[in-house]
Amino acid sequence: MNTEIPSHGQPIDRFAAAISGEVYESVHSSSAIKSDKRQALLAGDYPNPKHLREIAGQIKQHTLESLDKYLPQAVESLERNGVRVHFAANGEEARQIIGSLLAARGAKKVVKSKSMATEEIHLNDYLAANGVDCIETDLGEFIVQIDGDHPSHIVTPIIHKNRRQIAKSFEKHGLGAYNDDPETITRRARKFMRDKYMSADAGITGANFVVAETGRLVLVTNEGNSRFSLAAPKLHIALVGIEKLVPSDRDLSVFLNLLVRSATGQQFTAYTEFISGPHASGQPSGPEEMHVVFLDNGRSDILAGDCREILRCIRCGACLNICPVYRQASGHAYRSVYPGPIGAVLSPLLAGEKFPSLADLPKASSLCGACNDACPVNIPIPDLLLRLRDKGKREHAPLASRGVPPMGGFAGLASQPALWKGALLAGHVMNYFPVEWVPVPPLSKWTAQRTLPEFRGGEFRKWWKQRRQR
Amino acid sequence: MATCLCDAFFDDVARATVEVLEYLGCEVEFPEGQTCCGQPAFNSGDWPAARKVLRHLVDTFKGGEPIIVPSGSCAAMLYHGSLLAFEHETDLPEVEKVGQRTWEVLDFIVSGLGVKQWEGACEKKMAFHSSCHLRGSNSAEAARLLLGSLRGAEILPFKEQEQCCGFGGTFSVSFPAISADMGLLKLQNIREVKPDLLVAADMSCLMHLRGLSEKQGNPVPVRHAIQVLRDALVAEGKLR
Amino acid sequence: MSSKQQILNKVRQALSDKQNRAPYPVYDTAEYVAKPRVEGGSAEQVFRRNFAAVHGIVVGDFEELKAVLAKQPLKKGCCDPALTAKLQGLHIEWESEFNRNKFDEYDIGVTFASGAVAETGSLMLKDRATADRLSALAPWVHVAVLKRSEIYLTLPEALQRLGDDPNVILVTGPSKTADVEGILIEGVHGPGVQIAWLVD
Numbered sequence: 001m002n003t004e005i006p007s008h009g010q011p012i013d014r015f016a017a018a019i020s021g022e023v024y025e026s027v028h029s030s031s032a033i034k035s036d037k038r039q040a041l042l043a044g045d046y047p048n049p050k051h052l053r054e055i056a057g058q059i060k061q062h063t064l065e066s067l068d069k070y071l072p073q074a075v076e077s078l079e080r081n082g083v084r085v086h087f088a089a090n091g092e093e094a095r096q097i098i099g100s101l102l103a104a105r106g107a108k109k110v111v112k113s114k115s116m117a118t119e120e121i122h123l124n125d126y127l128a129a130n131g132v133d134c135i136e137t138d139l140g141e142f143i144v145q146i147d148g149d150h151p152s153h154i155v156t157p158i159i160h161k162n163r164r165q166i167a168k169s170f171e172k173h174g175l176g177a178y179n180d181d182p183e184t185i186t187r188r189a190r191k192f193m194r195d196k197y198m199s200a201d202a203g204i205t206g207a208n209f210v211v212a213e214t215g216r217l218v219l220v221t222n223e224g225n226s227r228f229s230l231a232a233p234k235l236h237i238a239l240v241g242i243e244k245l246v247p248s249d250r251d252l253s254v255f256l257n258l259l260v261r262s263a264t265g266q267q268f269t270a271y272t273e274f275i276s277g278p279h280a281s282g283q284p285s286g287p288e289e290m291h292v293v294f295l296d297n298g299r300s301d302i303l304a305g306d307c308r309e310i311l312r313c314i315r316c317g318a319c320l321n322i323c324p325v326y327r328q329a330s331g332h333a334y335r336s337v338y339p340g341p342i343g344a345v346l347s348p349l350l351a352g353e354k355f356p357s358l359a360d361l362p363k364a365s366s367l368c369g370a371c372n373d374a375c376p377v378n379i380p381i382p383d384l385l386l387r388l389r390d391k392g393k394r395e396h397a398p399l400a401s402r403g404v405p406p407m408g409g410f411a412g413l414a415s416q417p418a419l420w421k422g423a424l425l426a427g428h429v430m431n432y433f434p435v436e437w438v439p440v441p442p443l444s445k446w447t448a449q450r451t452l453p454e455f456r457g458g459e460f461r462k463w464w465k466q467r468r469q470r
Numbered sequence: 471m472a473t474c475l476c477d478a479f480f481d482d483v484a485r486a487t488v489e490v491l492e493y494l495g496c497e498v499e500f501p502e503g504q505t506c507c508g509q510p511a512f513n514s515g516d517w518p519a520a521r522k523v524l525r526h527l528v529d530t531f532k533g534g535e536p537i538i539v540p541s542g543s544c545a546a547m548l549y550h551g552s553l554l555a556f557e558h559e560t561d562l563p564e565v566e567k568v569g570q571r572t573w574e575v576l577d578f579i580v581s582g583l584g585v586k587q588w589e590g591a592c593e594k595k596m597a598f599h600s601s602c603h604l605r606g607s608n609s610a611e612a613a614r615l616l617l618g619s620l621r622g623a624e625i626l627p628f629k630e631q632e633q634c635c636g637f638g639g640t641f642s643v644s645f646p647a648i649s650a651d652m653g654l655l656k657l658q659n660i661r662e663v664k665p666d667l668l669v670a671a672d673m674s675c676l677m678h679l680r681g682l683s684e685k686q687g688n689p690v691p692v693r694h695a696i697q698v699l700r701d702a703l704v705a706e707g708k709l710r
Numbered sequence: 711m712s713s714k715q716q717i718l719n720k721v722r723q724a725l726s727d728k729q730n731r732a733p734y735p736v737y738d739t740a741e742y743v744a745k746p747r748v749e750g751g752s753a754e755q756v757f758r759r760n761f762a763a764v765h766g767i768v769v770g771d772f773e774e775l776k777a778v779l780a781k782q783p784l785k786k787g788c789c790d791p792a793l794t795a796k797l798q799g800l801h802i803e804w805e806s807e808f809n810r811n812k813f814d815e816y817d818i819g820v821t822f823a824s825g826a827v828a829e830t831g832s833l834m835l836k837d838r839a840t841a842d843r844l845s846a847l848a849p850w851v852h853v854a855v856l857k858r859s860e861i862y863l864t865l866p867e868a869l870q871r872l873g874d875d876p877n878v879i880l881v882t883g884p885s886k887t888a889d890v891e892g893i894l895i896e897g898v899h900g901p902g903v904q905i906a907w908l909v910d
Contacts, residue, residue, distance in 0.1 A: 002636070004806050005907060010644050010645050012645070012648070013644070013645040013646065013647045014647075016645075016648045016651070016770075017647035017648075019801065026891070026901050030891070030892050031718075032630060033892060034892075039741035044746065045744035045745075045747065046744065046745075046747060051741075052741060052742060053870045055735050055737045055741070058734075058735040059734065059735060060733060061732040062731070062733060062734045062735070063731045064732075065725060065728055065731040066725075066731060067725065068716075068718070068721050068722045068725050069720050071717075071718060071721060072718065075714075081876065084712075084878075087712070087713040087714040087716075087717050088713060089713045089716060089717060093713060094632065095769075096642075101646050102531065104477070105878075124796075137899065138889070139876075139887050139889040139890070139898060140887075142575065142890035156888075156889060157889075158889055160771070162891055163890050163891050166890060173860060175778050177864040180888040181606065182895055183895050184527070184888055186887060186890070186895040186898055187897075190897070190898060190899060191899070193899060194813070194814060194848070194899075198813055198897075205502070214872075216872070222885065222886050222887060222888075222898075223644035223885050223886065223887050223899050223900070224847060224885035224899040224900025224901075225898070227843070227879065227899075227900060228847060228848075228900070230843075230877075231843040231847055231848075232810075232844065242721070247734065247746065247839040249869050249870075249872060250739055250866065250869065251721075252738075252743050252786060252869055253739045253742045253743075253865045253866045253869055254739070256778045256865070257742045257744070257865065259741075259893075264888070267747070267830060268880070268882045269650055269763075269881070269882065269910060270554050270762070270881065270882050270883055270884065270885050270886050270900070271879060271880070271881060271885070271900070272832070272880040272882070273877070273878070273879045273880075274872055274877070274880075275876070275877055276874075276875075276876050276877070276881070277876040278839045278876065279837055279843075279876065279877060280875060280877065281836070282839070283837045283840065283842070283843065283877075284807075284808065284842050284844075285808070285842050285843040285844045286837065286843050288876065293858035294715075294717070295618070296717045297719070300543070300717060300720035300721050300724050301720075301724075302726065303721060303724040304723065304724035306557075308724075322632070324633050324636065324647075324652045324655075325648055325652075325808070326632045327736045328647075328648045328651050328652060329648060329719075362515075363515075363641075363644060364495055364645065364648075365638070366636060366637065366638025366640065366641045366642075366652070367513060367602070367633045367641070368602035368633075369603070369605045369606070369633035370590055370602070370605075370632055370633070370634065370864075372605075373570060373632075386513065386551070386554060387513070388514070389513070389515030390515050390517045391515075392515055392519070393491075393515040393516055393517075395512075397503050399691075400515060403644040404514045404515070404640055404644055405514065405515075405640060407510060407514055407516040407519040407520075408516075408519060409507075409519075409521075410506075410509055410510060410511060411516075411519035411520070411522045411523050412522075413503070414474070414505040414506045414508070414522075414523040414526065415522050415523055415525070415526035416526075417502065417503035417504070417505060417530070420505045421502070424477060424478060439845065445643065445646040446642060446646060447642055448646070448676065449646070449650040449682060450650070450653075450681030450684075450685050450687055451680075451681045451684040451685050452482070452675055452681060453479045453680070453681070455478060455479060456478065456479055456480070456481050457477065457478045457479075458477075459481035460472055460476060460477060460481035460484040460485060460772055461500075461502070463481065463485055464488070464500050465486075
């Protein structure tokens with residue numbers, strides 16, 4: 001992933017200014033279409049979608065704030081179901097656990113179903129370095145993998161690519177002569193992948209939800225790739241963030257309905273799997289052995305802080321699709337696994353001690369609040385962005401302050417009415433005002449594309465006085 | 471509360487607010503010590519500076535009367551943002567009280583005063599930009615209701631209506647490229663439906679869109695909703 | 711200390727100063743049922759409509775099944791042993807065990823469904839009732855044999871029927887993707903044709 005930071009300006013703004021028209025078009029149109037579908041579907045199906053989002057948020061918040069109860073309960077339920085449970089404090093430990101589970105069965109060939117948690121710990125690179133052949137089976141993730149690229153969206157990883165680019169990659173990697181017909185591309189991937197599934201020793205997945213009460217792991221996909229990854233191989237390893245729990249089966253109707261509508265604008269995914277252990281006795285296919293690796297990797301620290309609401313996230317990507325900044329900048333601008341509004345909060349937090357290296361992300365928002373309106377679990381993303389801006393300033397992270405006008409002078413002026421009024425009348429306000437209203441250097445960037453209105457400081461006060469005197 | 475933008479640039483919007491409220495029978499006060507809501511500092515992450523400004527605001531607006539603001543953004547700062555900034559402060563209750571008294575002016579007219587219809591005419595096709603900080607309040611519906619009730623008025627729907635204009639205060643300075651592109655996209659979507667007038671309930675958005683379009687050499691005519699309502703009363707001879 | 715203990719301790723500590731923990735909200739799962747999708751007839755009628763909406767095909771008897779399958783070039787199939795007798799006369803060479811070495815030769819798989827969800831237009835397949843997961847997945851055409859009496863109207867009702875089967879899957883139409891420019895393509899890794907065969 002490109003983590004280079006330009007020497008001046010906002011990295012995300014610079015990135016956005018440099019992306020090609022082709023990428024902008026792909027990202028903007030696809031995001032806008034999906035946002036519209038989501039809104040139309042929710043409004044058509046429910047009289048009050050906002051209320052449903054609020055309830056979902058409350059269930060998640062409750063689960064998080066009782067994680068000390070639900071996490072041990074989930075472990076107990078999973079073990080009762082015959083699942084072996086592991087805990088990884090960080091990415092390094094998670095990679096090692098997965099590596100040794102594979103080694104124990106001599107597994108050299110792995111099929112992987114799309115999972116953000118495995119992206120987060122950069123599992124593919126680790127497995128490749130350890131001689132394990134790991135193939136991404138989701139079409140979008142597969143294309144990202146053969147391109148040596150990174151997903152730019154948490155649900156639609158190749159939102160930044162068009163069919164011509166994909167056709168070129170397929171041609172380059174021996175998947176047939178150039179053909180940019182989406183159906184042909186899909187059929188070629190189908191053909192290529194089938195041998196991989198059938199010869200794989202293990203399937204690795206994430207989980208959309210884990211039910212604490214029953215130990216059910218829920219996976220939603222459309223392509224059938226996770227089902228295949230769990231039909232042919234004999235070993236199943238699931239990497240799951242500790243925040244993925246929900247209390248009971250009944251809550252799944254809340255989350256499945258909202259997740260799918262929010263993520264893809266469908267009412268339900270083609271495949272919704274409820275897995276509570278290795279295959280049934282008598283079932284010839286499916287894993288004989290199942291492991292769940294619970295991943296902390298900074299989550300318990302987030303739980304302890306004042307941004308814990310971010311852990312409600314169910315990774316639907318609706319906030320990316322609706323975000324005007326994401327639509328302009330695309331996902332790679334965020335220099336992290338999680339892009340968009342959710343990423344602008346989650347990535348700096350997950351970075352832990354490396355927070356300063358991503359301290360500019362929370363600024364990449366006009367605080368318009370569209371993300372909060374779209375979020376199926378009602379995460380107050382703008383509030384969390386603001387909290388992280390405050391944190392960045394308090395901790396003197398250079399990227400937090402870069403390009404942001406200092407506010408000390410303004411605050412002094414705005415808390416002393418005599419000075420304020422004097423400044424308004426004398427026009428001296430120009431020297432202290434927040435720069436977006438002042439024609440001095442940082443503002444030259446503003447005025448390069450915009451005019452300023454006529455300065456009329458004190459005019460209202462004059463009118464008011466005259467009116468009172470009458 | 472006039473807001474610092476109206477104090478410095480858009481005096482006629484503050485004036486229209488006073489005139490409309492007085493027409494509706496309200497007694498309007500203008501505490502002269504007022505300055506700003508503190509949002510620029512708050513959004514920049516300089517919360518100590520924001521608290522300093524807000525404490526001054528709390529001092530200036532003592533009493534129990536409703537505080538009316540011709541800006542959804544400044545209003546939201548008082549009833550929402552300030553609570554975050556004062557979360558761990560002992561004077562949170564005073565700040566909270568100010569927030570509870572605060573109304574965006576159109577929301578106040580409709581929900582506070584119960585006015586559901588407006589007198590007069592505005593024979594224009596309007597594009598109404600629902601400014602982002604009206605989210606979570608009734609202001610956007612209130613504005614649409616009142617504007618739509620004017621004789622001859624037509625409110626045109628346009629593409630990607632819920633999208634931000636790209637201003638975002640200091641955001642437009644820190645992120646000049648993204649901010650301008652957001653604004654230009656908004657203008658493009660608005661121009662597509664060929665309105666006579668672009669209306670909003672926040673001068674910050676209108677300043678941004680007007681500024682961008684003027685630089686393009688094709689300025690869109692803009693008006694705050696409260697000005698449209700005031701102008702209708704003047705045309706009817708109800709106001710001088 | 712093991713990572714498990716460490717993480718559980720950290721979680722406990724993270725919440726230790728939390729005085730008023732967010733309560734579990736009072737709600738009714740019925741609020742999450744999409745009313746417009748479950749209206750207009752019996753569970754079967756609703757299922758038929760919603761399964762068709764996700765491009766699934768419902769057949770009500772053998773003759774109908776025969777007609778639908780006649781449109782597909784089908785040579786070899788794999789079916790649940792209990793169904794072999796019922797599937798004669800289709801000009802398909804049936805095997806009652808899925809042979810992994812010949813996985814690409816099967817054009818069609820026939821297995822039992824354990825229920826359906828009318829609201830979402832989904833078939834419910836359970837591990838214990840499915841002869842082989844691969845039969846329901848690898849061939850281009852999958853036929854699920856569904857008892858009319860096991861069609862549940864809403865998703866919350868169906869979720870109460872998950873039971874103790876280690877693997878339950880809701881199949882909502884053919885497998886699909888929209889990864890390439892958002893264009894919907896059916897038949898990615900799983901079946902491109904998904905049929906529900908209703909029986910009494």
